[in-house]
Each structure stands twice: as structure tokens, then as C-alpha cells.
Amino acid sequence: MRQNKYTLLPYILKYKWHYAIGVFVLMMVDLANLYIPQFIGEIIDGITSGILDIRGVEWVILKIFIAGIIIMIGRFGWRYFIIGASRGIEYRLRDDMFSHMETLSARYYNSHKTGDLMAYFTNDLQAVRMGTGMAVITTFDAVIMTIMVLVKMIVYVDFKLTMFAFVPLIFIAVGCYFYGMESKKRQVKRQDAFSFLSDKVQESIAGIRVVKAFVQEDEDFKAFEKACENSREKNLDVVKLRAFFGPALDAVIGISVIVTLIAGGKMVLDGQVSIGQFVAFNSYIDMLVWPMIAAGDCINTFSQAVAAWGRIKTIFEEKPDIVDMVPENPDLGISGDIKLDHLTFTYPDGTKPVLRDVNIHVKKGEMLGILGRTGSGKSSLADLLLRVYDCKKGMILLDGKPITDYPLSVLHRDISYVPQENFLFSDTLEENIAFGLEDRISDNPVISDEVKQAAKNACIHDNIMGFPDEYKTMVGERGVTLSGGQKQRSSIARALLKDSPVLILDDSLSAVDTDTEEKILENLVEIRKGKTTIVIAHRISTLQKADNVAVLLDGVIAEYGTPDELLKLGGFYSDISHKQQLENELG
Known part of the structure; x- marks a missing residue:
């Protein structure tokens, strides 16, 4: 009203x-x-x-x-x-x-x-x-x-x-x-x-x-x-x-x-x-x-x-800070071409830019990896792509058009996001994974098979089948009955089931072991063919499958290239790779 x-x-x-x-x-x-x-x-x-x-x-x-x-x-x-x-x-x-x-x-x-x-x-x-x-x-x-x-x-x-x-x-x-x-x-x-x-x-x-x-x-x-x-x-x-x-x-x-x-x-x-x-x-x-x-x-x-x-x-x-700049248009869609053109951003209550002159072009179907220290602006970049915050017009282009030329409903429909802090509702695992769909499980039994396939791609299916109630297992408030890795994989399954043209994973594999991480990444490469994927991570192993990796340091792109190119460069990416490799060997 x-x-x-x-x-x-x-x-x-x-x-x-x-x-x-x-x-x-x-x-x-x-x-x-x-x-x-x-x-x-x-x-x-x-x-x-x-x-x-x-x-x-x-x-x-x-x-x-x-x-x-x-x-x-x-x-x-x-x-x-x-x-x-x-x-x-x-x-x-x-x-x-x-x-x-x-x-x-x-x-x-x-x-x-x-x-x-x-x-x-x-x-x-x-x-x-x-x-x-x-x-x-x-x-x-x-x-x-x-x-x-x-x-x-x-x-x-x-x-x-x-x-x-x-x-x-x-x-x-x-x-x-x-x-x-x-x-x-x-x-x-x-x-x-x-x-x-x-x-x-x-x-x-x-x-x-x-x-x-x-x-x-x-x-x-x-x-x-x-x-x-x-x-x-x-x-x-x-x-x-x-x-x-x-x-x-x-x-x-x-x-x-x-x-x-x-x-x-x-x-x-x-x-x-x-x-x-x-x-x-x-x-x-x-x-x-x-x-x-x-x-x-x-x-x-x-x-x-x-x-x-x-x-x-x-x-x-109270008025929303982020509003539609264009009329609703459900026929409008995003194919997955993303360009950051001299992107500079400062939070509304901040005094110092968290991102400065960032230039990245992710073509449709590519996987971009983003690496950086804590507070370097990685999650801020994801928030801008989701229009949680707004930057100046023209700094973010989707399929060649400013991001503000798309209704919010289109952005939310065509961009799937797995945040750092995984949130699960006090419901069954099945309903949690199917949360992003318009139809509910009870209304469409076919969705149940799709949920299981998404869970398999996220490497959580076997864990779920080990629970007494399997996919009908109640996870408790905020998923309290699950481990950190299980919550992360359930959230990934939810995003994969949505099957959007753009998928953003914000440090979403940090709580899983390297073997499981490898399987999930292999599945991502296979099922995300032709679709754009952005993977934000602290571990080098998470970025091995990326077409290109951007290294963010203090809001600036310090390094950019393929994983192999960055290893040969001998910079931040290479140092982190050697340190993590040594930790794995000692561990």
C-alpha cells in the first residue's frame, strides 16, 4: 500500500x-x-x-x-x-x-x-x-x-x-x-x-x-x-x-x-x-x-x-539507497560479459576508497579468480556487482551496458551469489538448496531430482545421504547442526541449482578440504561452460582452474594474468603459492 x-x-x-x-x-x-x-x-x-x-x-x-x-x-x-x-x-x-x-x-x-x-x-x-x-x-x-x-x-x-x-x-x-x-x-x-x-x-x-x-x-x-x-x-x-x-x-x-x-x-x-x-x-x-x-x-x-x-x-x-533507474523489464537479461572500467569506490560513510582504478574485462563463459589480503576490497567488488552499493555510472558494464540500466530484479535473477557468511534457514536441507527457485519442492516433485544433482555437483550429496532423514533433515537455526564445510557446500548447491548466467563465489571453499575443493572446481568447470564465474579466494588451490586471476592489494589491481603467468611473475601470487604449498607439505 x-x-x-x-x-x-x-x-x-x-x-x-x-x-x-x-x-x-x-x-x-x-x-x-x-x-x-x-x-x-x-x-x-x-x-x-x-x-x-x-x-x-x-x-x-x-x-x-x-x-x-x-x-x-x-x-x-x-x-x-x-x-x-x-x-x-x-x-x-x-x-x-x-x-x-x-x-x-x-x-x-x-x-x-x-x-x-x-x-x-x-x-x-x-x-x-x-x-x-x-x-x-x-x-x-x-x-x-x-x-x-x-x-x-x-x-x-x-x-x-x-x-x-x-x-x-x-x-x-x-x-x-x-x-x-x-x-x-x-x-x-x-x-x-x-x-x-x-x-x-x-x-x-x-x-x-x-x-x-x-x-x-x-x-x-x-x-x-x-x-x-x-x-x-x-x-x-x-x-x-x-x-x-x-x-x-x-x-x-x-x-x-x-x-x-x-x-x-x-x-x-x-x-x-x-x-x-x-x-x-x-x-x-x-x-x-x-x-x-x-x-x-x-x-x-x-x-x-x-x-x-x-x-x-x-x-x-527510510528510503532505500539502491533503487531501480529503469522500469521493470523481465524480458531483459544478462549474458555474462562483465567489464570494470576505472572502477573507484568509497563506502557512503567512509573517507578512503576501498577500490581504486580497477580495470577488468571478464568475457562470457570465463572464470575469473580474485586473490588478496583481508580488507583488500574483494567482497566490496562482489557487492558492487550485486548493487548492494552503487558506484558512478559507467564504471561497471554488463554486456556493454551500465549496470544501472538493468532492473534490480534482473540482476538478482541472473547473478547467483555465495557469500562468505553462509546462511541456512531453519528448514530441511532440500528446501534450503531449492530456496532460489520460484517453485517450491512441494509444488513440483521434479525439483527434488534437480536438488540432488546440485548437491552432487557441490559434493554434499554423500554427506546428506548419511543423515537419518537424508534431504528431509532439519538443519536448525542458521544451519547450526551442520559443520562449516557442509554449510558452505549446501550454499554452493543452492547457487548451482539456480544456474544463473553469472556466479560469484566469495571465499566459499575455505572450510572444505583440498580434495573436496578439487572435485567441486572440476564440477564447476564442467557445468559452468558458457557461463561466467567469479571465484574470490585466499587459497591458491581454489584459483587453479581460473582463466585469469586478479590480485587485489589495498584496492588496486597489483597483478593480473593466468595462474601460470602469475607464478612466473614472482610477485604476490607466486609468494602466496609457495607459502601455501610449503604449509601443505609440512601439514
Whole structure:
């Protein structure tokens, strides 16, 4: 849904008829409630005056019963329409939030913690739902009920007595105003504390192995305890304010009841109102108690909702750094010719270029190897090819066209990427490998055979068949049940199954032994014929099958050529080759 200046109005308007019907039904319920005290008063006056016989009493009781049926059906109705609307708003808002977050760039996630983002989808969304559901009900109910009751008290009983009883209640409106302002401030702090606590829990669970390895359980618990205490204090601040406001309401209502008893009792004795009217009047006073209490609840709920929406709104206000420069065109495709033309790049928050004047031409079907020390710019180069970050136009050409001339969807479709940090979902191995496909395993059984072939090419098939559940094995969160090498090979199988024109392996063979590495590379050469492959590595053995190797040192191409040419050159590539060869012999 397109945001209109980042307000909830578009979501609410989508359910305008739900709210309209719900409020109308709510009015009918309140109107039915309004007649019950009057009917009771009529029975009392009729019996005391002797003008109402048993049939008359039965008729009034029948009217009370009919009013009760209307109330019962009506309460279901307004719950269905208004609460249903708030649930619909929550659903659409969550969907739009997630969709928008998927468009945000790496910079956003680098600067925001996972626990804080999760709080948006849980605590904050729940507060918005309450603000568009129960708070709407209580607000309309309080206003409608108050007006109806006051009119009924004036018309059916007495205007002067009504004013005596209602004047003390006016002070509640003033108190509600100040209560609302203070409540909003405390709600913001409460929700920030909840976000911090959520992030702490998520971080501790994700890093539990490191915590245990360094025997930091006690320190981690102390940090968690501190976050809990902070959240408790902020919640108590909200509770304390509400605890003060509730008794204050009761005190004002009590004063109103006392005034009613004194003034109303005198009017009964003077014959200005009947006993039945006085009983009904006291029932109406009781009915005014709910709107007064509801006023406090409304303000508290709306304060939470406003504070929560303020936090959620920051997500929608965040703009992606990387956007399409051209319209969507699914017919457009990449064949695999890549040219880096004087590529220079500095990160948005950096001051020093990580890549400087890089010139490389990878023809379609070639395999390019990239070697370099840690921090030399290898992964930055991969990020630029995937448009995780943008460089100046014309510095990266795909099939002779600037990379920005391709929609992001085309780049993501036609470039497969295996990152350094392999990520597996908490699902079966089969589903993890098939993740990049449009069809799911359950929808297309043929994919299962393709998954197995991709696993064989990545040399993970035999390991998988050794598991009790084979390809149905659940790998646990982030693939925690697999070894580093198994996770890497599973990620490679996922990329191979996608079979894109361009494949980038970012140090994706570092956790496998040399024999397995050799087999995987041989398979790559065979199955990637006619397709472009870029292999980033620290080990020379990983680059032996490459057509050309670029040596990156401090963001600059220091050496470039075939593996044999670089060995003869006697530079960085040759030195690393000799050192690693010696390590293998000594090992």
C-alpha cells in the first residue's frame, strides 16, 4: 500500500464501512442499554402508584428482555466489525512493513539491531492494533453513552439534578488532557526499553556458543538482568500513572454520587421526581461511570498507539539507497560479459576508497579468480556487482551496458551469489538448496531430482545421504547442526541449482578440504561452460582452474594474468603459492 505522508489514514479508510457499521451497531447497543433503567423505573412507579397490573409488569419485562437480546447481538456485531477492522489493519501494516524493509539497503541493517526491528513487528504493531480497535470502541462508546445518558437524565428525570451530578465529572476532562500528555512520554520510553530488551535476548541466544566458550554466562546474565530492570522500571512508570488516574476517577465519580443522593433525595421528598425516576437516575449515574473510566483507558491506549506508530513510521520514512533507474523489464537479461572500467569506490560513510582504478574485462563463459589480503576490497567488488552499493555510472558494464540500466530484479535473477557468511534457514536441507527457485519442492516433485544433482555437483550429496532423514533433515537455526564445510557446500548447491548466467563465489571453499575443493572446481568447470564465474579466494588451490586471476592489494589491481603467468611473475601470487604449498607439505 502506498503511504500517504506516512499516516494510518489509508489503512483506516480501507475499512471505513467496517467502522461505520460497527459504530452504528454500538449506538444501537447503547440506546438499548439506555432504556433498561427507564423500564425498571416505570415498573417501580407503576407498582407504587397502583396503575400497573401483572400484565403490565410482564409487558415491561418483555421489553427489557428484547433490549437484552439487542444488546447481546449488537455486542457481537461491533466486535466483529471494529475489532475485525483493527486486525485487518494490523495484517496489512505488517505486510507493508515487511515488504518495505526488503527494499532497504545494507546500510539500514548495518545500523539497526535485529531485536529492535523485531519489536516493531510485535509490541509496536500490537499497540497500533489496540489503538485502532478497542480504543475506537471505548472512545465512541464513551462519547455516545455520555451524550445519550445526559439527554435521558434531563428528559426523563430533571435538568437541575442532572447538572448537580455532572458538574464534578467535568474535572475528569481536564485531568484526562494532562494524563494523556504524560502517558505518551512514558509509553515511548516503555517501548524503547522493550526494544532494547528484545535485542539483548536475540543477541544472547544467537551468540550463546561464544558466551559459553568464553565463560561469560554470569556477565551476560547481569547485562540481561539490567535490561530487564530497565524495562520493568519503564513499565512501572506507566502503571503508576494509571494507578493514580484510576482512583482519581473513582473519587470524582463518588463525589457525583454523593451530590446525587443529597439533591435527588431532597427532590423526591419534595415530590419533584418520583421514586422510580430517582432509581433510574442513579442507574444512569452508574452508566456514566464506564465512560469516565473508558476515557482514561482510551487515552492510555491511544498514547501507546501514537508512540508505537511514531516508531513504525521511521521504517516507512527510510528510503532505500539502491533503487531501480529503469522500469521493470523481465524480458531483459544478462549474458555474462562483465567489464570494470576505472572502477573507484568509497563506502557512503567512509573517507578512503576501498577500490581504486580497477580495470577488468571478464568475457562470457570465463572464470575469473580474485586473490588478496583481508580488507583488500574483494567482497566490496562482489557487492558492487550485486548493487548492494552503487558506484558512478559507467564504471561497471554488463554486456556493454551500465549496470544501472538493468532492473534490480534482473540482476538478482541472473547473478547467483555465495557469500562468505553462509546462511541456512531453519528448514530441511532440500528446501534450503531449492530456496532460489520460484517453485517450491512441494509444488513440483521434479525439483527434488534437480536438488540432488546440485548437491552432487557441490559434493554434499554423500554427506546428506548419511543423515537419518537424508534431504528431509532439519538443519536448525542458521544451519547450526551442520559443520562449516557442509554449510558452505549446501550454499554452493543452492547457487548451482539456480544456474544463473553469472556466479560469484566469495571465499566459499575455505572450510572444505583440498580434495573436496578439487572435485567441486572440476564440477564447476564442467557445468559452468558458457557461463561466467567469479571465484574470490585466499587459497591458491581454489584459483587453479581460473582463466585469469586478479590480485587485489589495498584496492588496486597489483597483478593480473593466468595462474601460470602469475607464478612466473614472482610477485604476490607466486609468494602466496609457495607459502601455501610449503604449509601443505609440512601439514
